[in-house]
Amino acid sequence: MVRRGSGLAVVMVVIVMMVIVMMVKATNAAPETSVDILVGCGWMEECSHDHDPVCGTDNITYKNMCFLVRANCTSRNLHIAIRGKCTAEAAGCPTFNCSSESSPVCGSDNRTYINVCWLHHAKCLKPDLLVKFYTPCEVPGGEDGRCEKKCPMSSQPVCGTDNITYKNYCLLTKANCIHRNITVAIRGECLGKIHNKYCSKKCNYPNLSPICASSEGSINLYKDYCTFSKAKCLNPSLLPVDISLCAAEQPKVVPKTSHPDNNSLQERMVIFSGNPL
Numbered sequence: 120m121v122r123r124g125s126g127l128a129v130v131m132v133v134i135v136m137m138v139i140v141m142m143v144k145a146t147n148a149a150p151e152t153s154v155d156i157l158v159g160c161g162w163m164e165e166c167s168h169d170h171d172p173v174c175g176t177d178n179i180t181y182k183n184m185c186f187l188v189r190a191n192c193t194s195r196n197l198h199i200a201i202r203g204k205c206t207a208e209a210a211g212c213p214t215f216n217c218s219s220e221s222s223p224v225c226g227s228d229n230r231t232y233i234n235v236c237w238l239h240h241a242k243c244l245k246p247d248l249l250v251k252f253y254t255p256c257e258v259p260g261g262e263d264g265r266c267e268k269k270c271p272m273s274s275q276p277v278c279g280t281d282n283i284t285y286k287n288y289c290l291l292t293k294a295n296c297i298h299r300n301i302t303v304a305i306r307g308e309c310l311g312k313i314h315n316k317y318c319s320k321k322c323n324y325p326n327l328s329p330i331c332a333s334s335e336g337s338i339n340l341y342k343d344y345c346t347f348s349k350a351k352c353l354n355p356s357l358l359p360v361d362i363s364l365c366a367a368e369q370p371k372v373v374p375k376t377s378h379p380d381n382n383s384l385q386e387r388m389v390i391f392s393g394n395p396l
Contacts, residue, residue, distance in 0.1 A: 166182075166183065166185035166186050166189060167183070167185065168182065168183075169182075169183050170182060170183070171183040171184070171202075172202075172203055172204050173187055173199050173201070173202050173203070174199070174200045174201045174202075174203060174204060174205035175187050175190065175197050175198070175199060175200060175205075176197060176198045176199070176200045176217070176219040176233070176237075178200075178205050179205060180204045180205045184199070187199060197219075198219040198221070198233060199233065200217070200232070200233050200237045200240075201230060201231075201232055201233070201237060201241060202230060202231070203230070217233075217234065217236035217237050217240055218234070218236065219233065220233075220234055221233055221234070222234040222235070223254060223255040224238055224250050224251075224252065224253050224254070225250070225251045225252040225253075225254060225255060225256035226238050226241070226248050226249070226250065226251060226256075227247070227248055227249040227250075227251045227362055227363075228245060228248055229251070229256050230256065231255045231256045235250065238250060249328040249329065249362055250328045251361075251362065252296065253296065254296055270287065270289035270290050270293055271287065271289060272286065272287075273286075273287055274286055274287065275287045275288065276306075276307055276308050277291055277303050277305070277306055277307070278303070278304045278305045278306075278307060278308060278309035279291050279294070279295075279301045279302065279303065279304060279309075280301055280302050280303075280304045281294075281301050281348060281351055282304075282309050282351075283309065283351070284308045284309045288303070291303065294358075328343065328344070328362075329341060329342060329343065329362065329365075330343065330344055330346075330347040330359055330362075331359065331360050331361065331362045331363075331364050331365035332347055332350075332351070332357050332358060332359050332360060333357070333358055333360045333364075334354055334357040334358070338360065338364055338365060339365070340365040347359070
């Protein structure tokens with residue numbers, strides 16, 4: 120009886136050892152990617168549970184930025200789309216295939232969006248949402264935005280592709296900060312041929328949002344940047360202002376004006392529609 124019991128014990132030990140060997144083999148056969156994930160993300164600290172939601176470019180709301188960073192550790196190319204919850208899908212808004220390319224814009228809600236596409240994505244829930252600046256809403260140092268930077272008044276004139284002579288390059292970049300696509304056409308003051316070239320009827324600017332602009336105390340609303348750029352080409356003193364200064368309910372009429380730098384007159388036109396009277 121003793122010998123039989125000893126034999127059973129030996130059999131049990133052998134079985135246990137075989138099971139252990141099989142488990143070790145199964146572990147070694149695990150995909151290498153699993154090991155990589157553990158090694159690559161092992162440095163991450165535990166995230167706090169502070170409630171500061173952010174919306175990722177995967178349309179997932181994360182409790183705070185730390186959780187988004189952890190998710191990006193295992194799913195590459197994940198970035199922050201907007202600060203706040205992702206709620207467009209829940210409201211039945213269409214799906215936007217927005218890229219994660221970083222080209223920040225500041226919305227009229229004073230929120231920074233990773234690019235224009237993501238602003239349009241949020242526009243479904245906020246129909247009045249517009250592009251305020253083509254830069255982040257806030258920058259380090261407590262400034263309201265990069266478009267508010269101060270420029271020296273040194274005279275080194277450059278002519279922009281909007282047919283405006285800027286006193287120096289800094290003032291041109293400041294104008295470009297508010298509405299893009301303004302670059303240096305020539306160094307020096309604008310000439311007649313530049314005026315003729317850039318005051319054409321064609322427009323290559325994307326029609327994204329209405330533009331509120333001011334000239335000599337008169338504030339007017341333009342239907343889009345294309346309409347605004349045509350008017351600005353004829354009236355270089357026209358400057359964009361905050362969209363809230365314009366009352367969008369009623370179209371406004373721009374009176375005939377002349378500019379000493381050219382002989383052309385700006386015909387009366389309904390700014391909201393962009394059609395001449």
